[in-house]
Amino acid sequence: MDKQNNSDVMLKVDNVSKTFSLTHNVSLKDSFVRLVKGKRVQKKEFKALNHVSFEVHKGESVGLIGRNGSGKSTLLKLISGVMNIDEGQILARGRIAGLIEVGAGFHPDLTGRENVYLNGAILGMTKEQIDDKFEQIVAFSEIEKFIDTEVRFYSSGMFLRLAFSVAVFSDPDVFLIDEILAVGDQPFKEKCMKRIRELQDEGKTLVIVSHSEEQIRKVCDRCVWLSHGNLMYDGDVETALTDMNEFEEGITRGYMAQMIYESKGSPKFELSKELTNAYEDVSEKLTPYAKAIWWLKSEGIANGYGNGFFGTDDLANRMTASIMIYNMLGKPAGDENKKGAKADFDNEILTTYADITPSTPNANAVWYLTKIGKLGPVDGYNFGKSELINKNDMEKLLK
Amino acid sequence: MAKTTNNTIADSNLGELKAPGRSKGLIDVVLHYRYLLNLIVKKEMKARYRGSFLGRIWTYIKPLTQFLIYFFFFGVVFGMKARSDVGGNFAVFQFSGLCAINLFVEVWRNATTSIRANAALVQKIYLPRELFPLSAWRVAFSHFIPQVIILLSACLFTGWHPTIKNIIAILFGITIISIFALGLGLIFAGINVFFQDAENFVDLFGMVATWATPVLYHWSLLKQFLGPLINVYFAWPLTAACELMHYGFLQYPYFDNQNIVIPHIWRYGLIALLFSIIVCILGQIIFRKLEGKFAQEL
Structure with a gap:
């Protein structure tokens, strides 16, 4: 867009950045509890726009495209x-x-x-x-x-x-x-x-x-x-x-498994009968990702759909990614199935997402990844748990 | 549909490139947004009395009831009515004060909640945000005016012959309250977006204000309790405003009793006016500081 004529510029977006703070207002009670327990409020920020520049000229119709959470609405x-x-x-x-x-x-x-x-x-x-x-x-x-x-x-x-x-x-x-x-x-x-x-x-x-x-x-x-x-x-x-x-384009669960496996340097592991029979849709004949999936299974990083299917070709979403990465990190904030594991977050839930229910098993993963700055909300309120995840996102997460 | 093409914008009219979402605050609203302000006020009024059988009659019933209760207890039971320094007409004394304090409390409270009440608009479309506190101010006035009409009829009925000085005092008092309450309203409207405590504070303080001002009693009654602190009481803008109302409605030239209102009423009035203007300017400054984050906080 190298139009030299500046006089017909209707809109000039010049190196624009916008950051949202994800720290919510706290009440007196919360501040007091924090003071007594000696916990600090962590400032979490979410960069909605990062040095964006463009111009729109008179009579032009410009489309802003991108997925949810890309910063269009902001x-x-x-x-x-x-x-x-x-x-x-x-x-x-x-x-x-x-x-x-x-x-x-x-x-x-x-x-x-x-x-x-x-x-x-x-x-x-x-x-x-x-x-x-x-x-x-x-x-x-x-x-x-x-x-x-x-x-x-x-x-x-x-x-x-x-x-x-x-x-x-x-x-x-x-x-x-x-x-x-x-x-x-x-x-x-x-x-x-x-x-x-x-x-x-x-x-x-x-x-x-x-x-x-x-x-x-x-x-x-x-x-x-x-x-x-x-x-x-x-x-x-x-x-x-x-x-x-x-x-x-969103990646499949199988591809995601492969990425995680590779990010760990494709480790060698014992294949047991139990592993190879775990999923009906996973075998070395059926899918190139079989080895990665079995490894994830043996490490307890990923589970399938319960009754024998991994869902290799299904598209992975942000929730799937959160859980897998959280598990890969060794469930740092505690196992959601153990009683009291959630306590760590009770006093400092950094972000309350409209689409994540605090008591559900997966909430810990989401909160932890938010806390360490791996994942943020897709907009002001939602985590976007069913939004698809692409290769680029996944690479960033695995860094 | 062909008609619209006539309105094609002329290039020369578009003016310079400028940053969107900037305004000159209150001044801008008053100069350029009057039509919208009128419509918003109309909307508020209509929304408030929708589905109500008595409708706007409520604006008369509420202050009248409040007045009758206070009049019975303070005037009759506690004997304020019999005092010589209430201008010989405690009903007018009390009602003129109540009108003033009600105006103050309503402007302040409505303005404080105005941004939150219009969250949908504030988040989605840019308008000078002062529109909302200012419309709250206007709505409060539309409730104040019926009260003043009642007051004026009562006064005229009891043989009130105001001089220019009386009229000036009344307008002076109302001006102080308007500016003071709007200033506070702007400050609290801004704070209320971040901390809803502001709303509760205003409610609490509205209650205190009624008693911290010579509305229901004669100011001299406080003298023995306050000692030298009485000067602080005099300097409180609402005292001056309220006393100016008393002066306007009760202080006749032929009246011997000069103690109806506080001493040096005009001087305190001026101080109150200056103070109110400062609060209002401060309010505007604070409001503008905070408004940048309204959309993302709401």
Whole structure:
């Protein structure tokens, strides 16, 4: 993107970094307990964006791609100004608004009409602008009949359609779009797509976050690919998508077993009948990873699905990886099956993940790996236990 | 749909590159976000009385009940009514003070919870965050005004002939409270995002404030208990504000009794105003320091 002409830069992201602290606020009681026991609060940080730079020019439609937790949404929040930047700067020209979290400003006690005005104003429109666009907004949302009904009586589809319509007519100079067209039925989606095309024809600048490759291909002229907060590629859409898919493709459980085995220098071990018969789907004829899997079994690092299957070809997720690595490290925070093993964490659970239940057997693994900084949350709240894990992630974990 | 194409942005209008998510705080809200502020206030009002049969009548019922209880106990049972230094009208004395203190407590409390109450918006769309404490301030005023209307009708009914000085005193008092409460509200709204203790503190202090201010009793009653500390009591901004209300509603030129309000009321009023302005500026500074982390803390 070596456009020399600086005057048509609408958005400039310049060496931007953002770090989140994972240490939660503590209560007086916690602080006191910690003081008495002499335990320190460990500061754990999670780098959501790492020196990211790119520019968006007038009339461009740029797609931000990457998996969950890659930093896309954080970047959008920084661009919209909701969050502050730690390092670097973002500059933008004109008014920025968008379809981020459609309907955030909607209030159930207000009528559709009142909500249109309130949200129009929230998105930066003046009263005159809203008056002007009102008919169009209502027509687009297809809820003319109910416009003077309180929004609480709307179906969720109606609600989202109206919210989307306001946003789509809010007419900013830089349009931020997060997960377009998760809204409504097929005809409405097509209508939204058409409206986005119109915006493009009007010369609007669009920044789009989407997981749908189809949408990215349809709408964007360029892609910025983020992975773990790093900018991996900035340029042609097809190249970005191909590279990303290749890079981010999840590995199988068998492949993961192989990686762990190799990371230990492929140690020699005794094969017993018990080991070779442990899994129906693992034998040297069936899978190249058999030896690695048997070794993991003999070391107690990995288990299969209980009744005789290892699931060699199933995709590995973050939970699987956590457990295997935790076991490989020798269950440092204690065996979850032993009583009282969890106690170590009770006073200093660093991160409470929404998707990890403290009393489940696997929580120790997740907490320990978080504590030593191997794994962080995929977003502010979730560990992302069922998210796939790729080769690159796994290599990092094994370091 | 063809109409929209007319609005194609002209390049020259876009202005300079600038950092998003910056505002000039309160000033920006007042200058550029008035329309949105009005809509947010309207929303708050509507949400508050939704599904209520009596609706806005509640804004009259609550302070009236509060007043009647206090009036019965302090005025009648404890004999405040019979005192000569309450302007000959303890009902007005007490109600004018209650209006003032209620305004203070409500602005402060509403502002403190305003950021958390609007978490969805704060996290997702950038707006100058001062919008929310300021809308809380406006909502509190919409409850204050009916109370003042009751007060004014009662005064006019009992033959009140205010001079310019009286009117100035009332406006002066209200100004002090508005600025002071907004300043505190900004500080506590910011803190409340990180520690919800702020909310509890405000509740607690709201209760204390009613008694630390000459609302229900005459200030001279405290003199013998406080000794030289009475000067601290005078310097407390709410005392001045409350006494300015008393002055406005009760201190007539033809009234002999000069002891209704504290001595040097205008001087203390000025000090209170200055102090309130400092608190408000400080509030704005602290709020801006904290707001950078609102979105990720909520």
